Amino acid sequence: xxxxxxxxxxxxxxxxxxxxxxxxxxxxxxxxxxxxxxxxxxxxxxxxxxxxxxxxxxxxxxxxxxxxxxxxxxxxxxxxxxxxxxxxxxxxxxxxxxxxxxxxxxxxxxxxxxxxxxxxxxxxxxxxxxxxxxxxxxxxxxxxxxxxxxxxxxxxxxxxxxxxxxxxxxxxxxxxxxxxxxxxxxxxxxxxxxxxxxxxxxxxxxxxxxxxxxxxxxxxxxxxxxxxxxxxxxxxxxxxxxxxxxxxxxxxxxxxxxxxxxxxxxxxxxxxxxxxxxxxxxxxxxxxxxxxxxxxxxxxxx
Numbered sequence: 001x002x003x004x005x006x007x008x009x010x011x012x013x014x015x016x017x018x019x020x021x022x023x024x025x026x027x028x029x030x031x032x033x034x035x036x037x038x039x040x041x042x043x044x045x046x047x048x049x050x051x052x053x054x055x056x057x058x059x060x061x062x063x064x065x066x067x068x069x070x071x072x073x074x075x076x077x078x079x080x081x082x083x084x085x086x087x088x089x090x091x092x093x094x095x096x097x098x099x100x101x102x103x104x105x106x107x108x109x110x111x112x113x114x115x116x117x118x119x120x121x122x123x124x125x126x127x128x129x130x131x132x133x134x135x136x137x138x139x140x141x142x143x144x145x146x147x148x149x150x151x152x153x154x155x156x157x158x159x160x161x162x163x164x165x166x167x168x169x170x171x172x173x174x175x176x177x178x179x180x181x182x183x184x185x186x187x188x189x190x191x192x193x194x195x196x197x198x199x200x201x202x203x204x205x206x207x208x209x210x211x212x213x214x215x216x217x218x219x220x221x222x223x224x225x226x227x228x229x230x231x232x233x234x235x236x237x238x239x240x241x242x243x244x245x246x247x248x249x250x251x252x253x254x255x256x257x258x259x260x261x262x263x264x265x266x267x268x269x270x271x272x273x274x275x276x277x278x279x280x281x282x283x284x285x286x287x288x289x290x291x292x293x294x295x296x297x298x299x300x301x302x
Contacts, residue, residue: 007050007093008034014087024154024223032080035065050093053085055101062103074105116252117241122147128237135214137201139229141193142211146230146246148190150253152176153226153246160208164194 008030015026039061040052058081067073082099089097117125126143130136145156155173163172164186171190173182194210205212209220227245234244241248 007088008037010091011084011087015083019083028076029080029083032077033084036061036081036084039065050088051095053094053098055098058085058098058101059103071105078102078105116243116250116255117248118252119256121239121241122249122252125233125237125239128239129233131196134197134201134203137193137197138211138214139233141197141201142226142229143233143249144190144193146226146249147252148187149173149182149184150250151182152250154223155182156226156246157209157211157221157223159210161210162208164210166191 011033012026012030015021015029021029037050040050040057062074062077062081066077082102085094085099085102086097088094089099126140126147129140129143131140142156145151145159146153149171151173154176158174159171160174163174165172166186169186171184171186173184175181198210202210203212203218205218207218207220211221212218213221213225227247230246230248231244234241243251
């Protein structure tokens, strides 16, 4: 049987060549597959334990590490494992196709209500950050961008120096998840936080990305580090946030735009969505429009 890493590398090539997935999706899928192989006790030397897989063991793995049934993670893990098991069967590493043993989790669109961080809590979070240290300047600038523009974590981590157009007073965020490039006015708060970090917090580096890790070799931060920074700062500040992480600011941005009277199409554009349907979940918190759509309760006087 193939060693653990050899199989993963072969699977990665197959995902790129035959499924035409992007690097971000491949990274996530390989992480889930690696979790399964670790759970099986696989390692870099034979004997390889893929043959120990059974439908019951797969279901045990999903119950222990697959997330709550119906959650986004459960759906992603199940889809990933079905593809991986079919791949192993097609390559002859399994003597039967176990992909059918992975249950299908039903997940309903628009089944949740957006829950964002409120302005008072966001301001308390920003005020709690010590900006006397370089890492504090960096984290403050990151959270200020999330708060001001409602962008995704990956749009912050991949922001480049050339995307800050100082003379034009604009900032450009790269497209993510097949979305659109977002170009926004560079506000005073956002500009000041970026300038303070670039002048006093960012290490001298040839990397074009704005945000770097806070120790040598001063490489660009990863997408995963952004929500970790937010959660860590929320924990240190002792704050309660409905959805800790970068997404809380995105929900807050969209719901605030709705409250100010912006239409869903405008909000979708500001969030970088190509399709207005991607922003339709925020209609659930458009209370003025919901009041107009509500029917009177039978027997109530108008």
